[in-house]
Amino acid sequence: METITVRIRQDAERFTPQEEEALQWAGRVIKNGGLAAFPTETVYGLGGDALDRESSRKIYQAKGRPQDNPLIVHICRFEDLEKIVSRVPEEAVRIAEAFWPGPLTMILEKSERVPSETTGGLKTVAVRFPSHKAAQKIIEYAGGFVAAPSANTSGKPSPTLAKYVAEDLEGRIDMIVDGGQVGIGLESTIVDLTVSPPQILRPGYITKEMLGRVLGHVDTDAGSLGADSGQAPRAPGMKYRHYAPLGELVIVEGEADSAADYINRQTAADHMAGEKTGVIGSREYLDRYHADVIKCAGSREDEAGIAHSLYRILREFDDEGVTRIYSESFVCSGFGQAIMNRLLKAAGHRVVKL
Ligand code: TXA
């Protein structure tokens, strides 16, 4: 299959006639049962018609994704929510008012219209109303309900640039809408409203504190937190080793000087053993490290900047053939939780505590 790529300006709010035509084209591809990747404010998504079983099957196939890992249905109008869920609880209205359109996904009981292929056999459905204007247009042109997982091969970091979508999916999908670099760089927060109190299944830009202000008490799924909870995560996708670079990644936790000493001893030994070594460091500590490849994640003060660059850095290590990677540990409150959640998964929970 030939994959057609069309370009639109990054984060445009209004579109030129050519861009409008490109978005219409992508929408039509999806409506006709094909697959089109497009930017959202979080990461690139791989869109197919959410109400069509065959389209969902194609998505799993193109990504090499396990079929029990459900897809998020993307909508472009709040009113459409009631068409795909059995009931819209009052909490859903409140968090939609506060955070939609935006990087938040809600889990609700599904209606008959959503095929079980889309929800990986579950009776619940994940729904998101993205704020990215081009994404909204594509969803509208596609008929209003677009299943869109991150547009990567299953197990790879989610794409933050169209070139990463092409690397993973060229020849396997009909179309890529290249809208430049995405804004947030990590996937949406997922909150499950079918349990009481509501539970965060995947941390993201919309933090527990932000949700708590609107909903009162909110829990975090213990299984989503990591290896030592002994519990399976409730979002099926969170159980897979994910976001993973090809090289082995280790997170080093500890005071800055001793962490740098430890990392430098390790990279020296690894280098001698024939490994290609890499470090993910913050701007503040970057000049302390010695390794074959050193990547700056941004300032420790700037969580948004770190989130923005994380997946790109992981992919660059793959491209450069780095086999052993050491990372600083980053802030763990607020949005920082989402960063550490992804980094821990990429590391397969290998953490050295000094
Ligand atoms: O930011 C995002 O959410 C991006 C963009 C493209 O919108 N999409 C995304 O989709 O991250 P995906 O498929 O890569 O991740 C969806 C996650 C998976 O972990 C999946 O298991 C979980 O959502 N999920 C989907 N439906 C669910 C359900 N009914 N119950 C529990 N978890 C669900």
Ligand code: MG
């Ligand atoms: Mg994904």
